[in-house]
Every structure is written in structure tokens, then in C-alpha cells.
Amino acid sequence: MFSVSARTQYAIRAMVCLARAEGRQLTTAEIAAAEQIPPKYLEGIMTALKNAGLVSGERGKHGGFRLLKAPADIPMLRIIEALDGSVMPVNCVHTPDLCSLGCSCMPRQFWIGLKDVIDAYMRDHSLQDIAEGNDHGH
Amino acid sequence: MFSVSARTQYAIRAMVCLARAEGRQLTTAEIAAAEQIPPKYLEGIMTALKNAGLVSGERGKHGGFRLLKAPADIPMLRIIEALDGSVMPVNCVHTPDLCSLGCSCMPRQFWIGLKDVIDAYMRDHSLQDIAEGNDHGH
DNA sequence: TATTTCCCTATCGGCTAAGCAGGAATATAC
DNA sequence: GTATATTCCTGCTTAGCCGATAGGGAAATA
Ligand code: FES
Ligand code: FES
DSSP states (O other): OOOOOHHHHHHHHHHHHHHHHTTOOBOHHHHHHHHTOOHHHHHHHHHHHHHTTSEEEEOSTTOEEEESSOGGGOBHHHHHHHHHSSOOSSGGGTOGGGOTTGGGOTHHHHHHHHHHHHHHHHHSOBHHHHHTTOOSOO | OOOOOHHHHHHHHHHHHHHHHTTOOBOHHHHHHHHTOOHHHHHHHHHHHHHTTSEEEEOSTTOEEEESSOGGGOBHHHHHHHHHSSOOSSGGGTOGGGOTTGGGOTHHHHHHHHHHHHHHHHHSSBHHHHHTTOOSOO
């Protein structure tokens, strides 16, 4: 349960890779080789990260991707949301209509609380924490 | 991301149903009707709950399922584990060999910390909390 | 013996994730 | 201005899982 998709894991590894580059531009081919990610698949992931405003992509020779913010200013939550939308244990957390039992459904509060806990954890860990192997949050 | 399977949601609703019955036996048909769960599908879920030692099933006339412990003594974590194995964001949390980058992989600690946070939340909320609409844990 | 219920096994359709392919747009280099 | 490197876009295929169903066997009761 609660498995993280390969797509998301790839994205995080790619971001760590960029964080280590410290502003230097890296091509998808370079990142793919360093992190052992299917190159063509990585392209789509970088697009998602770009659309979320986390990285900037420049085309042509000497093109590539670079971070748009300092790693310390990028909460992990941002990266996850860039790929999978928001962290949401059950769909009815956002749209209660989906539950046939209506507003009186007990588990709902439980899921909302879980979402809050996960969100908080991911907000309190920045990309820099990961890149530096720092496990105690910010 | 982090979507909870219908199977797990069904299981929790069924357990809440049993908690309200306060020891009285309920048949799968009764639970299915009350919680709007496909009856045949629910059978498989109850089997999983039984194998996990959470409920006891008795066959024959006047058979059915009942809780084996008081709702207050059943952490939600137990229910989740009964269905999906353990809460494990990425497979390499348990078996690091799966990561091609080996022990030096940075994100690993991040996932382990996330697992701990989720586990703690689910351990601190009992079935009774859910059944009573109590959202502040034990 | 009949009935009710849990239990076991197998199967199906639909959906999504993972990865691949081909090419169009754009920036540099010579 | 032609060649080259790179991002970008669009669509496709495959494999695997999830939800659900079907049919029947085993046990407990009446
Ligand atoms: S509101 Fe989510 S299961 Fe009822
Ligand atoms: S150990 Fe999990 S991604 Fe490397």
C-alpha cells in the first residue's frame, strides 16, 4: 500500500541530480545516464517538472535543465504535486459526494488527518535535505 | 498519489460496522447491505481480515463475523496491514538491493521517514476512534 | 436431510503505468 | 545557412493490477 510510482522516484532522483549540479545545466541524457533512468521516459518527467515551475528547460546546443530555485527552497511536496497532482489518500477527501454514505461517513476524518500528516512531512523536507542526506528535516 | 484502494476502504467500513455491533455476529450479506459493498467481493476481504486474526468467522446457520478484540485495542495500522501487507512507500525501503544506485541512494532515508510518520499516525488511531467519529487519536 | 453461511478457486474486463517511437520546434556551431 | 544538438509534442503498445463475478465445496444448525 502507498506505493510511490517509478515516475515519482525518477523525478526525485533527477531533482537531486540537478541540485548537485548547483545551477549548471544538465541534459536529459546526462541525468538519465547518471541515475539510470530510461532517457525517453525521463523527457516526459522533465516536462512535468518544468510545467510546475521547478526547472527551466532550454533547447538547442548546450541546452538542458537547471533548477529555478535554491534546493533549500524546494519542499519535497512540490515535486510530488508536480507529478501526481496532490497527495490525497481517498478521492472523497476532496469531493465528499463520491461517498455513497454521505457526510456521516466516519472514516473521512481519518483520511483527512492522514493527508495532513503526509503533507506536513513533505513540506518540512526540502530538496536540499535529500541531496545532502540530511534526514532531520529543515 | 497515495490513493487508498477500494478494497481497503471497504475493509475499514466493514470493521466500523462490526465495531458498532458490539460483539454481535454479522453476516457478510448484512455488512454488504449496510455499507453498500459488493457482497461477493466483501467475502474475500473478510477472509483477509480473518487471516490477520482481527475477526472470527463461524459457518452455518446463525454464523457470521465478530471482532476478536475491543475496537479500542485495534490500531488502524493492523487493518491496513491485513490487506496490503505493510505500509511501504517504495519497495527498496525493505529490500535495498532493488535500487540500482545501491546504499548511497539519498532518497531512501526520506521514504523511510515517511513510512515511520504514516505508521505512527495509523498506530495512534484505533478502530474505536473511527467508529465514534473521534479525530484526535487515542 | 435441508438450509444457511463461510470458504476456496478461477476467471474476466477495464484501467493505468511504464516505456518506446517518430518527428517538430528551436538554439548553437561552423 | 547548413548541420547538429537538444527540448518538446503526440501517439502507441504492452504488461500488470484492481475491482468484480461465478460456481461450487465445507461446516454448522435446525
Ligand atoms: S466519505 Fe470517504 S468512504 Fe465515506
Ligand atoms: S534506495 Fe530507493 S531509490 Fe535508491
